[in-house]
Amino acid sequence: MKEPNKKSALAEIHGVNQPDAVNQSVANAVQKFRRKQPSAQELLDAILKGDKIALSRAITLIESTNPEHLEKANEVIQGCLPHANKSVRIGITGVPGVGKSTFIETFGKYLTSIGKKVAVLAVDPSSSISHGSILGDKTRMEELVKDENAYIRPSASGDSLGGVARKTRETIMLCEACGFDTIIIETVGVGQSETAVHSMVDFFLLLKIAGAGDELQGIKRGIMEMADTIVINKADGDNIAKAKLAKTEFNRALHLFPAKNSGWIPKVTTCSAFEKTGIDKVWEIIAEYFELTKENNYFEQKRKEQNQYWMLETINEQLKNRFYNHPEIIELMEQNKKAVQNNELSPFAAAQILLERYFKV
Amino acid sequence: MKEPNKKSALAEIHGVNQPDAVNQSVANAVQKFRRKQPSAQELLDAILKGDKIALSRAITLIESTNPEHLEKANEVIQGCLPHANKSVRIGITGVPGVGKSTFIETFGKYLTSIGKKVAVLAVDPSSSISHGSILGDKTRMEELVKDENAYIRPSASGDSLGGVARKTRETIMLCEACGFDTIIIETVGVGQSETAVHSMVDFFLLLKIAGAGDELQGIKRGIMEMADTIVINKADGDNIAKAKLAKTEFNRALHLFPAKNSGWIPKVTTCSAFEKTGIDKVWEIIAEYFELTKENNYFEQKRKEQNQYWMLETINEQLKNRFYNHPEIIELMEQNKKAVQNNELSPFAAAQILLERYFKV
Structure with a gap:
């Protein structure tokens, strides 16, 4: 097909350029945002380039409770770590x-x-x-x-x-x-x-x-x-x-x-x-x-300590979550709490009963 | 045999009474202390009568790491609870x-x-x-x-x-x-x-x-x-x-x-x-x-809360002890700590690795 700016009977005179109805950079961003399932690598690459929309998406993955999302989030985090x-x-x-x-x-x-x-x-x-x-x-x-x-x-x-x-x-x-x-x-x-x-x-x-x-x-x-x-x-x-x-x-x-x-x-x-x-x-x-x-050197030292602290905190939190959310423990816990409050059972005896039950099941 | 104070050729005249070489109440206490293995019930009875030596013995049981002692200590504690x-x-x-x-x-x-x-x-x-x-x-x-x-x-x-x-x-x-x-x-x-x-x-x-x-x-x-x-x-x-x-x-x-x-x-x-x-x-x-x-009523309330706190603290401590003293975890922990400190592994990824190992074994 002939291009319109070539001299021909079909040539049109250009009018005044109309502004785009949408801001193209915003449109691109929205389009990108709506695009289904960017891979962890794609997210990572975009984040490292300073892309705030990719950043938001990755944070949403971190905040998700979906195990698949979490896996992808972990991949992105691991990739971000050196940066x-x-x-x-x-x-x-x-x-x-x-x-x-x-x-x-x-x-x-x-x-x-x-x-x-x-x-x-x-x-x-x-x-x-x-x-x-x-x-x-x-x-x-x-x-x-x-x-x-x-x-x-x-x-x-x-x-x-x-x-x-x-x-x-x-x-x-x-x-x-x-x-x-x-x-x-x-x-x-x-x-x-x-x-x-x-x-x-x-x-x-x-x-x-x-x-x-x-x-x-x-x-x-x-x-x-x-x-x-x-x-x-x-x-x-x-x-x-x-x-x-x-x-x-x-x-x-x-x-x-x-x-x-x-x-x-x-x-x-x-x-x-x-x-x-x-x-x-x-x-x-x-x-x-x-x-x-x-x-x-306190700055560097503190960051190292904080990293270690967060590793241990995460472990401790999960150990507790597993225990306190165990169905058998939930049931027994209420009973024991009452007995302890009323001085019928020492706090340590109550703890022992609960722990024995947990590690047996 | 005839008693010496009866009138007879063998009768002796009493001399001046000599003081006891030992304080009898101390001697009794030492004897009681040395007596082997009082039962939990005996300790408890003595404690409730205000016997400080029994108290000391029971505390020694509490402080012992011998499982048998601990069992006895728990019996004494349970008996003391109402008092x-x-x-x-x-x-x-x-x-x-x-x-x-x-x-x-x-x-x-x-x-x-x-x-x-x-x-x-x-x-x-x-x-x-x-x-x-x-x-x-x-x-x-x-x-x-x-x-x-x-x-x-x-x-x-x-x-x-x-x-x-x-x-x-x-x-x-x-x-x-x-x-x-x-x-x-x-x-x-x-x-x-x-x-x-x-x-x-x-x-x-x-x-x-x-x-x-x-x-x-x-x-x-x-x-x-x-x-x-x-x-x-x-x-x-x-x-x-x-x-x-x-x-x-x-x-x-x-x-x-x-x-x-x-x-x-x-x-x-x-x-x-x-x-x-x-x-x-x-x-x-x-x-x-x-x-x-x-x-x-704050006094009473606080004591109840403290009892509950101690129950939970004991549980949490034991959950952690079991984890951190597990031979496989001890080995893996050192590696992961280093990786986290050097930013090669995120604290959360490291925690996940350790937890997965623990709950599999």
């Missing part, structure tokens, strides 16, 4: 009301503005009930979610903290292989999720506000001692004086805690995520921490 | 140097002086190496050890904290059945033993001294938050002003911690165990705590 680990991982906690979402939005935007690639994940074991209470509503970070150099993923759901934590930890590796160099992991300041998050990050940031009642400040015991920095948010308007006072108080309190193995002395600072002030100072503190701990 | 639980259990911790021994001696003597029967136990998992570093040397409490209403027992030895803690918890029950109404459990302010002790006592006392360097104060993270009271010891001579200042500082720091479920607000006080001052105040605080928590 992971090249990042800094920052845990952020604080009770509801301290402005975590706003802080992460402002902080995340600051990080991308200085050239970082930021992934924001969350650990919220309650999300199986609330369907992702934290980070579930991405519109709470509407600037960051549109940022090309940011990736936001709500908390995995799951019926145990162990399960949610495992999935998050694997997700970190994928994000790193995908080129994200700053991983932020959000958690709420209640329950045991802090301990889990603390064991997967390099730096732990506790967000507070000044002058809140004890109830609002009611963060779980031990969290304050984990903090590498306490950031007092909402230091704006009438709150500035109160925030400064809180800074002094927390500094004094931190002084009473034992020295950290990292050699780091926790720092307290104030900021206003809303007014975008003091955010550079927060990063300055974090950067200083990384400089220190990379220099004294 | 246990009628006491208050007080945990005392503090780093070496704060004067724990002197404090417990003075505090224990004060308690017996007001009519209490006091048992002092210890949890020190390092004792398998040091052969009982805390309370091992009973002469450090020379007044209390001679007190009829006191019983002192050094820490059980063991190769795991779990094992030592289990033995101590069983020992508490025996002491209570033996009539001791105030159980003091000493531990050192390092390692995880505090958490174990915290989960077996009703009240947790942290002993500190004023003006010590950070090193001496270097108690493990989270301990301060567990404390129901902080007692600043050695508040004597030149130290009084410093101790008062420390009291103010700790009060301020405790204020920053979240409220306790018990409804109790932790109190700070000063004392001098050496000069025997402020000790009554310490007991006053503890008594006030028990009044509050027995009134609001």
